[in-house]
Amino acid sequence: MRDGRRNFVKTGAAVAGGLVINLAIPLALRPSMAAAGTFAPNAFIRIDHEGVVTLVMPMVEMGQGIYTAMAMLLAEELEVGLDQVRLQHAPPNDALYANSILHIQTTGLSSSVRAFWTPLRQAGAVGRTLLVQAAAKQWGLDPSTCRAQHGAVLHDVTKRSLTYGALADAAAALPVPARESVALKEPKDFTLIGTPAKRLDTPDKVNGRAQFGIDTRLPGMKIAAIAISPAFGGRPKSVNEAAARAVKGVRQVVHIDEAVAVVADHMWAAKKGLKAAAIQWDHGPNAKVDSASIIRQLEEASKQPGAVAHSAGDASSALAGAAQRLDAVYQLPFLAHGAMEPMNCTVHARKDGCDIWVGTQAPTMTQAMIAQLTGLPKDVIRIHNHLLGGGFGRRLDADGTLLAVKIARQVNGPVKVVWSREEDIQHDMYRPYYYHRLSAGLDANRRPVAWTHRIAGSSVMARYVPPLFKNGLDPDAVESAADTPYAFPNMHVDYVRVEPPGIPTAFWRGVGSTANVFVVESFIDELAHAAKQDPLAYRKALMSDPRALGVLNLAAEKAGWGKPLPADRARGVSVEFAFGSYLSQVAEVEVAADGSIKVHRIVCAVDCGMVVNPDTVAQQIEGGTLFGLTAALYGAITLKNGRVEQGNFNDYRPLRINESPVIETHLVKSAESPGGIGETPTAAVAPAVTNAIFAVTGQRIRTLPIHTALLKSS
């Protein structure tokens, strides 16, 4: 721990330079600096002489409530109130802030609470132990007779107390114990964890004060608008620079390999300059790529055996000997992220260093990539992280920052590069298109004796985390397919990697599981129908995991499964184990005669182990479900002539308030380790809805998004 502490001091300058999110109003006005003498027992806690408690946030806040959850974990053991803390974004530093599941300081895979559940409580306990020791020493008492509460150490017998601020110097002088050596509270003694504590990031988000990356404003800063080659891999062929520069407020036209940027005093001048530049493009090698050719390529690839993700028994023999056989092909489209904050990045590039203001899910990876691009050492590449106006996996990639740095290297002074919504959608990195081929065999009793599932599509892991792509297998692409909640005596799941030309792929709000839960939960519904059984009862008969059964039963009960509905309405169910959590949804869906769909209600039952903040879990269930519902109803990125056909919220439609169903969340009380929750509901909703559609219409939806034209009954 001493080393850890030294590291912290070393990074102090970067920490002090980062943005402070002012939360507690009286404290917000005070300056916060990592001044000498500040009590900093580890990389997460700083307490100054005035008792200001600053908590450094290793993971980023993109709406999921993690700043509040992490603060709760620290504050629970440090014994401070959430009204006493202020939060600060961590600087990039894997040694101090890596997520123990991802082994890097990256926010993703619904892993933050799982990864920091123990380390942050330990960090808080180390701080509290030292503060109690410091007080006991001052009073000449045994530390075990003292206790900490709400930012002070108390000695009840003599009614003495000392605030943390008053103890900061003395605590800083004590040797720091190993974090594993300090005792943690029993869950029954938690006073914060498990409560619906108010979020710490929201007051500034309702009054316009919250600062996202796009809100960066620096002295002398210019604004750049960009045009990236419409076809992936193309380059600008001609640019009317004189016309661009003639626009009032335009300062400069910058060329980089795949894009042109117009730098101006403000965004409107930059946009007008870009239009005046009338860029002609050399569309490059992918000019002929279209969706149909990609789908044909995937279909062909899915006919060949792939890397085995799971194999049990002898699926092909069992299939051959089955009383009844079912075969199906399922397809899921490319998807953009469409975060509300368009891509942006502000950079001040100098010969001796580079400052970057951005909201990123991957600050250390970004820093390393900029070091590689510029040849600068990492310690002079300063990433000033921000609140993210939506992440959804988009801000795991550093492409926008690399582009901004390339532009900024040609600009004298700081420049903010802001993408238009069209650039944001047309130059996203997309959730892969997946082509699924399944077969199942039923015995004479209509129970499944064989299940085979082949997944063909791009591997995000192979690009992003090559060491995890082993023997041709992408573990993410097969998540929730290789490990379903059901017992199949003979099962074979494999994966064929296909990298379509001319379209970059990336993480999304869930990747493999968002596709696989749809496919598995639809196909099991097909089996139930073939068996002429109730889809809920059929699932239950094939499940043995009590936690999976628990959420399935709870969702069914709360949704009134089996109770009569009007003829144009029905319920559909899904159940999953994903991101370490169990979740079941029952959707109640109306299908009109013209095929249009109205999702009325979605009941969710969740077992995500111990819960830090139940209201944040409910928020994630509500939001994650709508994110998945948007994709199921409307989401599709298609290619024609090498370019993405969609460009804004008219043709890449988000769900709106008038289309939004009622979402009910029911939490199972659990003492199990925490599970992830940000992406789990996103994966579960599509099959619940499409299974309901089948129950109304008899139409099985095997391709997303849902084509309502297929559902017309008149």
Next chain:
Amino acid sequence: MAFTIKVNGSVRNVDVDADTPLLWVLRDVLGMSGTKFGCGVALCGACTVHVDGVPARSCVTPIGSIGNKSVTTIEAVGKTPQGKAVQQAWLDLEVVQCGYCQSGQVMSAVALLAATSKPSDTDIDAAMAGNVCRCGTYQRIRAAIHRAAKESTNA
């Protein structure tokens, strides 16, 4: 061209082309970053402000069209009774997630309550369907508008 506009009760002078959207005047010229850029073509509502109390998408509102009208932004809307009630209801019901769209959501909700003190669900759908939230906070937005309406009436 020089323009004089009234923003949140202050008179501000800016020198930009007449077709410059109010959004970029607020954000890039006046340095008021609470009003957000989302789509640029009035499809998402993130940039919503009030022009003489009426909700307007500032990304398609040219500065030249403002004239003497008063512009109110998220930075000052909390000074109005409806603004205060909406912001409080938003916090009480924990509406917000990433928060990027919420400036616009709050501005649209305040305009709705100023015009319709007891909005029905249908009124809410009509007034708020132009405001996109990718985090999916709609259910809580609806509940918070009803709550703010109740608080405003009781006050």
